[in-house]
Amino acid sequence: xxxxxxITLQVNGDEHEFLCEPQQTLLDVIRDxxxxxxxxxxxxxxxxxxxxxxxDGRLVCSCLVLAVEAxxxxxxxxxxxxxxxxxxxxxxxxxxxxxxxxxxxxxxxLIAARALLxxxxxxxxxxxxxxxxxxxxRCTGYDKVIRSVLAAAAEMRGA
Amino acid sequence: xxxxxxxxxxxxxxxxxxxxxxxxxxxxxxxxxRYESPPTLDAAVAxxxxxxxxxxxxxGGTDVIVQMETDLIEPELLVDIKKIPGxxxxxxxxxxxxxxxxVSGMEMVEHAALCAxxxxxxxxxxxxxxxxxxxxxxxxxxxxxxxPAADSVPPLAAAGAVARVIGPQGTREIAVAxxxxxxxxxxxxxxxxxxxxxxxxxxxHSGDAYERFTPRTEMDIAVVGVAVNLTLDTSGVVISARVVxxxxxxxxxxxxxxxxxxxxTRLEEAALEQLAAAASAACRPIDDKRxxxxxxxxxxxxxxxxxxxxxxxxxxxIA
Ligand SMILES: Cc1cc2nc3c(=O)[nH]c(=O)nc-3n(C[C@@H](O)[C@@H](O)[C@H](O)COP(=O)(O)OP(=O)(O)OC[C@H]3O[C@@H](n4cnc5c(N)ncnc54)[C@H](O)[C@@H]3O)c2cc1C
Ligand code: FES
Ligand code: FES
Numbered sequence: 001x002x003x004x005x006x007i008t009l010q011v012n013g014d015e016h017e018f019l020c021e022p023q024q025t026l027l028d029v030i031r032d033x034x035x036x037x038x039x040x041x042x043x044x045x046x047x048x049x050x051x052x053x054x055x056d057g058r059l060v061c062s063c064l065v066l067a068v069e070a071x072x073x074x075x076x077x078x079x080x081x082x083x084x085x086x087x088x089x090x091x092x093x094x095x096x097x098x099x100x101x102x103x104x105x106x107x108x109x110l111i112a113a114r115a116l117l118x119x120x121x122x123x124x125x126x127x128x129x130x131x132x133x134x135x136x137x138r139c140t141g142y143d144k145v146i147r148s149v150l151a152a153a154a155e156m157r158g159a
Numbered sequence: 160x161x162x163x164x165x166x167x168x169x170x171x172x173x174x175x176x177x178x179x180x181x182x183x184x185x186x187x188x189x190x191x192x193r194y195e196s197p198p199t200l201d202a203a204v205a206x207x208x209x210x211x212x213x214x215x216x217x218x219g220g221t222d223v224i225v226q227m228e229t230d231l232i233e234p235e236l237l238v239d240i241k242k243i244p245g246x247x248x249x250x251x252x253x254x255x256x257x258x259x260x261x262v263s264g265m266e267m268v269e270h271a272a273l274c275a276x277x278x279x280x281x282x283x284x285x286x287x288x289x290x291x292x293x294x295x296x297x298x299x300x301x302x303x304x305x306x307p308a309a310d311s312v313p314p315l316a317a318a319g320a321v322a323r324v325i326g327p328q329g330t331r332e333i334a335v336a337x338x339x340x341x342x343x344x345x346x347x348x349x350x351x352x353x354x355x356x357x358x359x360x361x362x363x364h365s366g367d368a369y370e371r372f373t374p375r376t377e378m379d380i381a382v383v384g385v386a387v388n389l390t391l392d393t394s395g396v397v398i399s400a401r402v403v404x405x406x407x408x409x410x411x412x413x414x415x416x417x418x419x420x421x422x423x424t425r426l427e428e429a430a431l432e433q434l435a436a437a438a439s440a441a442c443r444p445i446d447d448k449r450x451x452x453x454x455x456x457x458x459x460x461x462x463x464x465x466x467x468x469x470x471x472x473x474x475x476x477i478a
Contacts (some may be wrong), residue, residue: 003193005194022193022194022237023190023192024287025224025226031222044228045225045228045229046221046224046288046289046291046292048223049289049291052291055294058263058265058294059291059293059294060291060294061289061291061295062227062293063224063228064219064220064221064291064292064295065220065224065295066194066217066224066237067215068196068218068239069196069220069239069241112290112291115290119242121404124190131290133289133290134288134290134291134292135289149388153471
């Protein structure tokens with residue numbers, strides 16, 4: 001049997017500890033051990049982006065990170081996006097402009113979109129589409145997703 | 160392809176969970192997986208060299224974890240090299256850049272001086288998966304995974320990049336172009352680890368470029384990829400060139416006739432035509448649903464001239 005690893009990391013600012021086996025992914029642990037089920041599994045092979053989280057400030061697919069690799073890191077998931085009852089402008093614009101249908105892709109898209117706007121507060125439509133190319137959506141056809149992102153960007157710039 | 164893989168994976172994910180949950184019997188040797196994150200390269204080399212079963216370096220994991228997830232490999236040992244100090248830096252050296260083995264694609268894309276000096280290498284890096292994938296993926300991993308369609312490998316080879324390899328016998332320097340040995344295979348020996356990849360200094364009036372053809376514009380695997388790196392004299396005549404083709408043979412190809420077709424020219428129409436013909440003639444592609452043999456051969460020629468022109472235009476603008 002493989003050895004269990006004792007892992008300590010921060011998730012949305014809170015310290016968490018857990019035991020894991022080497023083959024468990026960060027996504028497995030976020031969902032099944034920490035019970036933060038906002039992060040979704042669409043493919044488990046890096047193709048769909050539903051599992052997107054921030055790992056030490058970097059946008060990554062949590063299905064492509066082993067839980068053991070996350071020792072000592074800081075992880076941000078969708079659960080940390082709103083401040084209490086106050087939704088993030090991205091979340092609000094997705095609701096108002098119908099940027100989601102079934103919602104499976106939405107947490108990953110919101111995390112990825114926030115990472116974009118932190119680097120580039122005024123993306124063009126093309127830039128937004130390329131940045132989000134790793135987030136697949138089988139419902140919306142992407143148009144309303146992109147519109148929601150650009151509207152949130154404008155709002156956040158105070159435009 | 161995605162759907163089928165996803166369906167197969169559904170089962171694997173279940174098996175993995177059952178195993179993780181303490182179920183016995185299922186999952187086979189996966190329960191025996193060992194993860195190590197040694198503090199030094201020497202320790203990493205020793206771990207790999209002493210491994211009895213299948214052992215893998217774990218860099219960004221964007222190939223290794225996918226291969227484990229889809230049951231392509233069932234390693235006994237993963238040696239994570241990301242905790243080894245000094246491997247995650249891009250350092251200016253002798254007018255060029257040394258890129259450590261654990262530097263991610265995004266870190267390269269964000270490095271302004273590197274992007275300005277080797278834009279063609281960055282063209283290749285930018286094409287590696289999504290922003291998320293590039294947040295983890297390394298060029299050393301892209302190289303060592305041994306895919307004939309790896310997008311950073313043709314431009315690295317055209318750039319004359321050199322890998323520094325640490326192994327049980329010590330350190331050696333080997334051209335990136337000499338590492339691929341066929342699909343999934345490299346010329347690295349047991350226990351050998353790429354420590355860094357060195358991109359040399361550039362002569363004046365040099366430019367490089369890489370493009371690939373894919374059915375989708377993003378998140379797809381190259382059907383053909385072409386990298387060109389060239390240097391001009393002050394009058395705009397090509398004085399040296401390297402042309403490297405990806406995804407059209409079991410390894411990258413560097414057909415001598417391609418470079419010959421453009422050296423001594425200003426990429427006039429005749430030279431470009433000759434280049435395209437040489438690129439097409441050199442291809443030994445597979446025939447599959449992503450592109451027929453005939454299509455790949457034609458596209459290699461079309462891309463070769465397009466990429467040569469792009470490298471040429473860059474060379475004229477980079478002082
Ligand atoms: C959704 C998705 C899309 C992708 N799209 C593309 C694409 O368009 N183009 C493309 O080229 N690639 C693509 N890739 C693959 C690309 O991400 C990988 O090839 C990546 O560059 C490998 O680097 P890594 O650090 O993740 O390697 P790992 O997965 O950690 O390792 C890859 C292999 O190399 C070995 N290895 C790694 N580092 C070293 C080292 N320093 N020394 C010796 N051996 C080493 C490992 O043991 C393993 O066998 C995609 C991947 C995903 C998941
Ligand atoms: S679940 Fe991670 S990319 Fe699809
Ligand atoms: S809203 Fe259903 S997948 Fe995007």
